[in-house]
Structures are given as structure tokens and as C-alpha cells.
Amino acid sequence: RLITSARKNNVSIDTLAWDFLVINLEEKDILQPPKEGAYVKGLWLEGAGWNDEQSCLTEPEPMELIYSMPIIQFKPVEARARRGGRGVYQCPLYMYPLRTGSRERPSFMITVDLKSGPNTEPEHWVKRGTALLLALDH
Numbered sequence: 001r002l003i004t005s006a007r008k009n010n011v012s013i014d015t016l017a018w019d020f021l022v023i024n025l026e027e028k029d030i031l032q033p034p035k036e037g038a039y040v041k042g043l044w045l046e047g048a049g050w051n052d053e054q055s056c057l058t059e060p061e062p063m064e065l066i067y068s069m070p071i072i073q074f075k076p077v078e079a080r081a082r083r084g085g086r087g088v089y090q091c092p093l094y095m096y097p098l099r100t101g102s103r104e105r106p107s108f109m110i111t112v113d114l115k116s117g118p119n120t121e122p123e124h125w126v127k128r129g130t131a132l133l134l135a136l137d138h
Helices: 002-009 122-128
Strands: 016-023 038-040 044-046 049-051 056-058 066-068 071-078 088-094 108-115 131-133
Touching: 016 108, 056 108, 088 122
Parallel strands: 088 131
Antiparallel strands: 016 071, 038 071, 044 066, 044 131, 049 056, 088 108
16 A cells, blocks of 8 residues: 555655554444554454544553454555654564464564553553454463
């Protein structure tokens, strides 16, 4: 999708990055594709909970190890216009729970910017090992 956006807007692909918008809608309520990028559903959050009202990471409920994430729009933006910074956790996205992967099949995909929550620094989630997963087994 980055290359499609680069061609459409006549810019170099090197100047683009992803912005991540959490969509608090059910799949049935989304009636058309986004103007730019793609909607991604089916991601799993490990090591944290998700607060739908504030669209941010939160402490998980007791005995809840994995949370289903809402739909996230992966939107191409100019790299310098990308959100991020203070209060944003760069959450690693892995293909499957074995984060190290293998030489033939690496697991790491990309980092996804998620709000770290009120009064919670992103480092808290780093120490927790918080990550997004595409699959729960491999």
C-alpha cells in the first residue's frame, strides 16, 4: 500500500511511513474501504489490555493474557507528518507468538504506534513485553 500511495501522490516511497488509527467500529459498520491505506483486523494484544473509550493501552484484567484488538487503519503519511512522540508506545507486531522466529521464517513485522495511556510511560509496556500478534499459534 505504501507504493500505491507513493505513485498516486507522485512522491518517493522513501518519504512515506505508516500512521496507525484505531477504529472503534465493528466490521459490519465499516461500509467502504479507507481512502488511503488498509483496515487490519484480527490482531491480538499480549502483555496489556485495551481501553476502547480512550483508545489506549491499559493494565490487563487478572488472568487475561491476550486481548483482541479493534480494527486498525494502516494509513500512509509523509514521514515527517507522522504522529508519535511522547505517550506513544512503538508496539512490535509479530507474525506469531515465537517472537524470535527462525532464520527461514522471521516473526517481527513492524512497530505499530499505540497510545500508552494516561500517566503511563511507553517504557512500562517495554518492560511488560507488550506486543501485537497476527496469529496465536504457528
